[in-house]
Amino acid sequence: MSGLTAKERFIRSLEGKEVDKVPVCSVTQTGVVELMEITGSKWPQAHYDPEMMATLAIAGNTIAGLEAVRFPFCNTVIPETLGCIFNEGSIDTQPYQLDFPCKTKEDAANFSIPADLAKSRRIEIMLKTAEIIKDRISDDIPLVAGMIGPASIAFYLSGAKNYLHWCITDPELLKRLMKLGTEICIEYSNLLFERGVDAVVIIDSEAGPDLLPPPLFTELVLPEYHLLTSEMKGHKILHICGDATDILDPMANSGFEGLSIEERTDLSYAKSIVGDRACLIGNLSPAATLLSKSTDQIKKEAKQCIEDGAGILAPGCGIAPRTPVENIKAFVASRDEYYKEQG
Numbered sequence: 001m002s003g004l005t006a007k008e009r010f011i012r013s014l015e016g017k018e019v020d021k022v023p024v025c026s027v028t029q030t031g032v033v034e035l036m037e038i039t040g041s042k043w044p045q046a047h048y049d050p051e052m053m054a055t056l057a058i059a060g061n062t063i064a065g066l067e068a069v070r071f072p073f074c075n076t077v078i079p080e081t082l083g084c085i086f087n088e089g090s091i092d093t094q095p096y097q098l099d100f101p102c103k104t105k106e107d108a109a110n111f112s113i114p115a116d117l118a119k120s121r122r123i124e125i126m127l128k129t130a131e132i133i134k135d136r137i138s139d140d141i142p143l144v145a146g147m148i149g150p151a152s153i154a155f156y157l158s159g160a161k162n163y164l165h166w167c168i169t170d171p172e173l174l175k176r177l178m179k180l181g182t183e184i185c186i187e188y189s190n191l192l193f194e195r196g197v198d199a200v201v202i203i204d205s206e207a208g209p210d211l212l213p214p215p216l217f218t219e220l221v222l223p224e225y226h227l228l229t230s231e232m233k234g235h236k237i238l239h240i241c242g243d244a245t246d247i248l249d250p251m252a253n254s255g256f257e258g259l260s261i262e263e264r265t266d267l268s269y270a271k272s273i274v275g276d277r278a279c280l281i282g283n284l285s286p287a288a289t290l291l292s293k294s295t296d297q298i299k300k301e302a303k304q305c306i307e308d309g310a311g312i313l314a315p316g317c318g319i320a321p322r323t324p325v326e327n328i329k330a331f332v333a334s335r336d337e338y339y340k341e342q343g
Contacts, residue, residue, distance in 0.1 A: 004020055005270065006020060006068070006141050008140075008141040009141070010023045010142040010198070010199070011142065011190065013256050013258075013312050014199065014235050014237070014312075016277050016279065018108075020097075022278050022310060022312060023068070024066070024312075024313040024331070024332050024335040025067045025070070025142075025144075025313075026066055026068070026070055026315050026318075026319055027068070027196050027201045027237055027281055027312070027314055028239060028286075028314070028320060029073045029074070029081055029146070029149065029258065029315055030057065030060035030066060030073070030319035030324045031043065031046065031057070031319075031321065032319055032320070032324075032328070033091060033092050033322055034323075035063060035064065035071055035129075035205045038059065038063060039059050041055040041059075041130075042134050043073065043090065043091050043093075043321075044088035044089050044090065046073065047076070048125060049125075050125050050128040050154050051208065052175060053129045054071070054132040054136065055069055055071070056073070057071040057129075058133060059071075061137070062184055064328040065324050065328070065329050065333075066161045066227070066328065066332060067141070067142070067332070068144050069133055069137055069141055069142070070144040070145070071129055071130075071133065071144075072126060073083070073130070073318075074094055074095050075094075075146070075147075075148045075152070075341045076122070076179075077095075077125075078122075078147055078148055078188065079100075079148070079157070080119075081122050081123055081184075082113070082114070082301055083100075083101040084100050085097070089277075091321070092188075092322055096187040096320060097156065100157055100158065100159045101156045101157060102158045102177070103159070103162070104118040105166075105170065108157070108158060108162075108166075108174075109149035109173065110230050111157065111180065113180055113184060114246040115137050117184065117187055117188065117189075117191075123191070126145070126192070127191055127192070127195055128217040130143070130196060130197055131196070131302075131322070133193050142199065142304075144197070144199045144201060144237075145189075145192045145197045145200050146198075146200070146201040147185060147188060147200065147202065148203050148204065149181065149185060149204030149225075150178040150181035150204065150221065150224040150225075151181070151204045151212065151221050151224075152205060153177065153178070153180070153184065154206070155206040155211075157177050158177060161170055161208065163211070167212060167213075167216055167220070171219070171220060171241060174220065175301070178220060178221065178224050178329050181224070182228050184226055185202060185232075186227075186228060189202075189234070190220065190232065191233075198234065198235060198236070199234065199235035199237055199258070200236055201238075201239050201260065202228070202236065202237065202238050202239065202256070203240075204221070204238065205240050205241035208241060208244050208247065208330055209238040209243060210241070211241065214219065214246045217290075222253075222254060225254040226254065226255055228255075229256055230255060230256025232234075235257055235336065236255070236256050237250060237256060237259070237281065238259055238260065239261075239317075240260075241262050242262060242265075243262075243264040243265055244272070245265055245273060246268065247263070248270055248273040249274075252273065258278060258279045258280075259274060259279070259281060259283055259313065259318075261282045261283050262282065262284040262316040262317050263282070263283045263289075263316040264316075265279065265281060265282075265283065266308075267308040268309055272310070275302065280310055280311050281306065281310065281311065281312040281314050282308065282314055282316045283314070283316035283335060284313075284315050284331065285301075286315040286317055286319050286323070289301050290319060290320070290327055291319075291322065291323045295326065298330045298335060299330055299331075299333065299334035300334075302331050302335070303337070303341075313335055315331075
């Protein structure tokens with residue numbers, strides 16, 4: 001068992017199999033300014049250039065020590081492909097939305113997916129990036145790609161006000177947008193799997209209780225997850241920001257092998273609910289701890305995550321851009337220290 005590669009350990013953890021030690025990585029964004037300065041691959045250009053994106057993503061493994069390569073660094077690929085407008089952001093700020101296509105119910109009712117998704121600008125960039133990374137990294141390292149999920153796609157398409165209003169007044173209309181989102185996620189994720197990606201993370205925070213009441217999660221979102229996970233041809237992870245406590249049970253029944261949760265969801269309680277139905281991923285605070293605290297405190301809290309039931313040790317959400325690489329290295333080191341201390 002001690003001879004496992006990082007990829008074997010990662011995949012076995014997702015599959016609920018025995019490992020020598022939990023993997024330590026990030027299934028969410030890994031681009032930090034210090035890595036950008038070292039590699040010369042900087043935001044916002046690294047969001048749109050395959051070579052730069054690949055270089056920055058690989059640095060999370062080769063320089064910071066994370067046991068996976070994860071890309072991209074933003075959540076805008078699908079929304080921009082569907083007609084949303086974004087500001088590109090800066091070296092330490094993510095791209096942010098300026099406009100959306102479904103301003104009225106009529107817009108939403110008539111909205112359709114663009115033809116030939118694989119040839120759209122942003123998705124072509126992502127597919128090329130996957131190929132570059134696979135060519136550059138060892139086959140012993142897992143490659144993880146992220147994309148937003150059905151609820152988040154509906155949110156980006158309709159805007160926050162419409163999303164919150166329609167989930168009460170016209171849930172069928174919102175469900176239509178989610179179904180379109182599911183179709184896109186299936187096609188896009190399988191294109192990535194064909195290019196060697198080992199796991200796809202579906203980021204669907206707008207499905208969580210912070211925005212969507214849990215009964216609507218079960219009614220509107222869960223059926224889409226069942227369809228999505230049944231059609232994805234590779235390992236699949238769900239990430240939901242915020243406090244996901246009230247939807248942990250349906251999340252565990254969604255078909256996702258891994259559930260990535262933020263620090264606001266108590267990990268030990270999550271383990272008691274989820275059990276062995278899925279691998280829990282998380283949930284060190286990326287802002288309150290990984291960005292801001294001493295390396296000793298980072299290690300202490302990371303070890304507690306393992307103790308509380310993390311099957312993959314990871315930040316609870318995307319790593320903050322100004323996080324020091326030293327802190328990420330301490331986070332990685334905490335895993336090995338934990339097992340040494342356990343004897």
